[in-house]
Amino acid sequence: MSDGPAPSMFTVPDPPVSVRGRRTRENLIEAARTVFEKVGFLDARLIDITTEAGCSAGTFYTYFETKEQIFAAVMDRAREEMLHPGVPHVTERDDPRAVIEASTRAYLEAYRGNARLMAVLEQVANIAPEFRRLRNDRAKAFIARNARGIAELQERGLADRTVDPELASSILSGMISRLAFSYFVADVQLGEFPRTDLDTLAETAARLWANALLIGEKS
Amino acid sequence: MSDGPAPSMFTVPDPPVSVRGRRTRENLIEAARTVFEKVGFLDARLIDITTEAGCSAGTFYTYFETKEQIFAAVMDRAREEMLHPGVPHVTERDDPRAVIEASTRAYLEAYRGNARLMAVLEQVANIAPEFRRLRNDRAKAFIARNARGIAELQERGLADRTVDPELASSILSGMISRLAFSYFVADVQLGEFPRTDLDTLAETAARLWANALLIGEKS
Amino acid sequence: MSDGPAPSMFTVPDPPVSVRGRRTRENLIEAARTVFEKVGFLDARLIDITTEAGCSAGTFYTYFETKEQIFAAVMDRAREEMLHPGVPHVTERDDPRAVIEASTRAYLEAYRGNARLMAVLEQVANIAPEFRRLRNDRAKAFIARNARGIAELQERGLADRTVDPELASSILSGMISRLAFSYFVADVQLGEFPRTDLDTLAETAARLWANALLIGEKS
Amino acid sequence: MSDGPAPSMFTVPDPPVSVRGRRTRENLIEAARTVFEKVGFLDARLIDITTEAGCSAGTFYTYFETKEQIFAAVMDRAREEMLHPGVPHVTERDDPRAVIEASTRAYLEAYRGNARLMAVLEQVANIAPEFRRLRNDRAKAFIARNARGIAELQERGLADRTVDPELASSILSGMISRLAFSYFVADVQLGEFPRTDLDTLAETAARLWANALLIGEKS
C-alpha cells in the first residue's frame, strides 16, 4: 500500500570503491529483489540472497548490515520505476475529470508493475516499524500531492468547497491505494477477484473520485 | 483491514471436557490476545502466552497445535465484538445520507475498539495465506452487504445507475476500511496523524461516499 | 530372535484385586501388543496404548510403571503361544532325521505365528539391556535343549562325536533362529525374500543340520 | 549382523571445500563413531557428537542433516575395515575344507574387530528402515558370494548336489553371521558366554558347514 516515490530512508555503509565492489553490490540488490518477490521478506534468508547473487555469505556484510537494510536498498532502487503522477495540478488545463482518470490509471499501472514488491513492502511495514514509516511517508507524499490538486480545484470553483482538502485527499487517496492493493496483491494472492479489467477499474474509480468532490461533468 | 464478521475457519483439537480444561483454554485465548496485541504475532512466543495464562509450556499443546491456530481462536472470539452494520438496507426508510453516515460511524467505532487486534490481523494476513483468506473473506462480506445497499438505492432511483454496484462497493468499502486502518492502526503506530476527531472523519467519509454515488442531498 | 519359552523376568505392581481391575489390566496388555506390533516399541506412546485399551492415560500407572514393564507383560502373555519343541529327545525313538525335520518345522511355524512380536523383541533387545537378557535366556534354553538332543545322539553313536555338543548346538540353533528371523522378520519388512515355501525351508534346514552332525541317512 | 561390504547408501550435502572443512567433517565422523559405540544410536545426542568433535552444535548441520546421515557416513567409513573374504572361490585350488575354515576365521575376525559398530548397526536396523536395507544388502552380498562357492563345489562334484546353492548359502551364511553376532555382540553385552576361543569357534563352525554340504574329509 505504498503510494509513491519517497526519498531513501537508510544509508548503507561505505559506498563501494572498486568496480568489482560496485558490481557485487548491484548483484546483491538484484538478487534480494528476486528473492523477496519470490518468498517474501520473512522467509528470505540471507544465504538465499547471497547464493542468488553468486557470492558467499560473508560478502553480504561488506555492503549491508541487516536484511532490513538491503530491503531498503531494494526499495530505493525501485523508486524510479514507481514514479507516478498522482492527480496532476490543474494548471495543466485539461478537463479535471480527464486528468483524474488519467492519473488514476497511471497509478494503477505503476502499482501493477511492482505488485510483488508492494506485497513485500506491505508485509514488512506490518513487521518492522522503520518500514511502516517508509510506507506511510510514501502515502503522505501521495496524499499531499492530491490535496494540492483538490485545493486548486476548489479555488477554481470546480470542486466541493465544504470538505477539507487534506482530509478528503487522505480518504480518496486511500481509496485508490487500497484498490490497487486489493486488486493486484491481496486477491491475486488468492486468485479470486472478479477480474475487472484495468480500464474499467480506473474509469470507475475516477468517476467515484470526481463525483465525491462534486466535480462538474466532463464538459 | 478486516471488514466484518465471518465464520470460523479453523477447528481446534478436542474441546476440553472438564471445567478446569475449559477454564485453561479460556485463559490461553485471553492471554494470547493480550500478548498478540502487545508484541504482534511474530514476536509472540508460545512461552509468553502460557506464562501470561499462568500455565506451563506443554499445556499449550493440549489445546492448540500452532500459534496460527490459537490466533484463529482469538479472532473467532473477537468476532461478535466486531459486528458492525455496513450500509444498512434502505428498506429502512431513513434518509440515505443519514444511513450512510451512521453506518460509517459504526464501522469506524467498531474498528477503533479492536484496532490493536486489527493491526495483528493485518500483520498475519501478510504472512500466512490461511489468514489472508480470513481477511479477504471478511472484506468480501462487507463489500457484498454494501453492494446490496447500493443496488437498492439505484433501484429506487436514489443513486447513480451508471456504476456497477459490486465494483462501486468494492472501491468504496475499501475506502472506508483503508481509512480505518490508516487512522487507527498505521498512523497510530507511528503517532503522527493529524488527529481528526472521529465525528469529522465519519461525516466527511460519508459525504464523499454519498456524493460518489450521486445520492441526493439530505432533504 | 527369541527362541523359546522362558519365565517372566519382571514383576508388576499389585496383582489387581477387583474384577474391573483385572479386566482393565487385560485390556492394557492386549492393547499394548496391538500397538507394539503396529508401530514397534520405540514409536509406541503410552497414550496410544491407553487409547487403544479404552482407558485414560493415568490409568496406565495403576498397573504398570514403565513401557518396558508392560512390554514384559506382553511377552509373558505370549509365552504359551510360542512354546515349541526344539529337537526332541531321541528317547522318542523315531528316526533322528525325521525328528529334526519335524522340530525344525515346528520352530519355524511357531516363529511365523509370532513374527511381528519377535520383530519387536528384537528391536527392544537391541535397546534395553533387560530385554537383551530375556532374548538371550530364551536362546539359551533353546540351545540347551538341542544340546541334550545332540549329546544323546552322540551317545547312541548316531552323531559326530568329535564336536562339543554345547558349541555345536549354539551354532546350529543360531542357524535356525537366524533363518526364522531373516525369513519372517528382516526380509518381510523389506518385502524382498526369494519366497521359498516353509516346507522346503524346513526340509533343507533340517538336512543341513543333520548332515552337519554326520547323522546317518534316513533309513 | 551385517555381513559384508556394500556400496554407500546416502549422500551427504556438499563435500566441504576447504581443508579446515574436511578436517571438521572427519572429526565429526570419528566422534560419531566413538559416541555411537559408547552409548548406541538412540542415546547419542547430536551435542555429544559435536562436543566430542570439539565443535559447536550448529556445525553439525554444515555437514549432515540427521543423525541417521552421519551414522551412514560412519558405516561408510568403516566399510574397508570390514572387508572379509567370504568363502573364496574354489578356483583357488586349496582343499575346500581348509578354504572354508580360513574364510570363516577371517569373517569372525573381521566381525570381532568391529563388534561395537555391528551392535549399533543391529540396533539401528531394527529402528530405521533405511538401515534395515543396508544390513540386508550386506547380508545378501555375503550370501551371494557363498552361493557361488557352493555352486562351484557342486559342479566339481565335491558338495551335495541335492540342495539349492542359494538356499543353502542363505541358511549357512546366516549361521555364521548369527554366530558372530551372538559371540561378539549379544553375549558380550551381557558378559556371559562360555568363552570359547576364536580358533575353536572357527574350526567347529567350518566343520559343521562343510559337513552340512557333505564335503569330503580333508585329505
Added chain:
DNA sequence: AATGAATGAGGGTTCATTCAT
C-alpha cells in the same frame, strides 16, 4: 574484497509422569 566454516542463542515440540477430582 571475498570466502565459507564456525558459532550459539533461542524457540518449538514431545510425552512420560503426576495428582487433584
Added chain:
DNA sequence: GATGAATGAACCCTCATTCAT
C-alpha cells in the same frame, strides 16, 4: 479405580553474524 489436565525436562534445529584465511 479412573480420569485427563498439567507439568517441564530434554533435545532438535535454524540462521544471522563473525572472523581467520
